[in-house]
Amino acid sequence: xxxxxxxxxxxxxxxxxxxxxxxxxxxxxxxxxxxxxxxxxxxxxxxxxxxxxxxxxxxxxxxxxxxxxxxxxxxxxxxxxxxxxxxxxxxxxxxxxxxxxxxxxxxxxxxxxxx
Amino acid sequence: xxxxxxxxxxxxxxxxxxxxxxxxxxxxxxxxxxxxxxxxxxxxxxxxxxxxxxxxxxxxxxxxxxxxxxxxxxxxxxxxxxxxxxxxxxxxxxxxxxxxxxxxxxxxxx
Numbered sequence: 001x002x003x004x005x006x007x008x009x010x011x012x013x014x015x016x017x018x019x020x021x022x023x024x025x026x027x028x029x030x031x032x033x034x035x036x037x038x039x040x041x042x043x044x045x046x047x048x049x050x051x052x053x054x055x056x057x058x059x060x061x062x063x064x065x066x067x068x069x070x071x072x073x074x075x076x077x078x079x080x081x082x083x084x085x086x087x088x089x090x091x092x093x094x095x096x097x098x099x100x101x102x103x104x105x106x107x108x109x110x111x112x113x114x115x
Numbered sequence: 116x117x118x119x120x121x122x123x124x125x126x127x128x129x130x131x132x133x134x135x136x137x138x139x140x141x142x143x144x145x146x147x148x149x150x151x152x153x154x155x156x157x158x159x160x161x162x163x164x165x166x167x168x169x170x171x172x173x174x175x176x177x178x179x180x181x182x183x184x185x186x187x188x189x190x191x192x193x194x195x196x197x198x199x200x201x202x203x204x205x206x207x208x209x210x211x212x213x214x215x216x217x218x219x220x221x222x223x224x225x
Contacts, residue, residue, distance in 0.1 A: 006158070034213070043205065043215045044159075093158050102147045102166070102209050106159040 003027050004096050006107035013084055014115055021079045021110045023094030030096030033077040034104060035069060038091045050077055084114045121206055121216035128196050129224050136191040136219050138206030146208040148189040150180055153203045153218075162204075165189065176200070198223045 003026040013019050023033060032051050036044040048064075050056035050071035058064045066088075068080040077096075081088055091111050095104040119140045128134055140146060147166050151159040163174025170182040180191045189206060201223045206216040 004158075041220075043217045046213065049212075091156075095159075103149070103161065103164055104213060105161065106151070108158040109156070111156070 002103075002105040004030075004094065004105050004107040006094055006110050008110060009108060010111040010113070012113045012115065015085050016083055019081045019084055019112060021081075021092055021094075021112075023077045023079070023096065023107050025075050025096045025105070028096075028098050028105075029074040030077070031074065031099040032097050033071055034095045034097075035067070035077075035079050036093045036095065038093060038109075040091075044093060047079075081112065084112070086114045088112065089114045119206055119208055119214045119216040121204075121219050123219045124217070125220045125222070127222040127224060130198050131195050134191075134193045134196045134200070134221070136204050136206075136221070138189045138191065138216060139187050140189065140206075140208050140214075141187065142208065142210045144210075145184065146210050148180075148182060149207040149209075150174065150178070150189075150191045151205045151207060152176075153205065155202075159205065162191070196221075196223055198225065 005024045007022045034049050035047045038044050046059050047062045048056045048058045048069050050069050052071050052074050056069035071077040091109050093109040095106040097104050122137050149164045150162040152162050153159045162178050163172050165172045165182045173179050178193050182189050204219045
């Protein structure tokens with residue numbers, strides 16, 4: 001149980017284009033989903049927290065107009081990197097938790113490369 | 116300030132040897148504590164968690180961790196390491212948000 005998937009697993013795009021990453025909870029209802037960014041050989045950096053049906057809460061320093069997060073259902077959240085630039089290249093990981101639960105279950109991550 | 120510290124950036128052990136990965140947290144109350152493992156290019160897999168009760172918790176893959184309030188520690192242990200355990204290990208806890216340690220990279224030599 002508690003499986004989280006992400007799609008795509010890796011994506012290469014041209015600078016200036018937008019990329020959408022999907023995060024799905026497959027066997028539970030994820031009232032809260034989290035988006036993280038991980039640089040090589042570093043820990044995870046929380047970008048934003050989203051609750052189903054509400055606007056996402058962004059961490060300090062994260063541009064909400066650049067990283068658009070939608071959590072329209074209890075099983076799906078999307079992260080759209082708008083007008084991506086090479087510095088946005090990174091490993092993006094989502095996680096999900098059920099209502100009232102502290103445990104976060106993580107997706108396998110999405111490797112984004114912006115050329 | 117709330118934080119979680121993993122003092123060892125990298126550890127190398129021989130296959131079959133015992134393992135202990137250290138984790139210390141800074142938080143006023145007893146937090147919820149977690150250990151996650153990340154294989155290269157993969158997401159994080161939950162190994163175990165501590166919320167309350169017995170301070171020695173058992174996890175998957177033969178791992179266990181012990182919560183010691185007096186030392187603000189939650190060290191991860193395994194009695195006999197397998198080559199497949201080579202990965203990055205993250206300690207985490209929730210206070211008012213989820214905090215991750217910086218990770219410990221484990222190398223297993225034959």
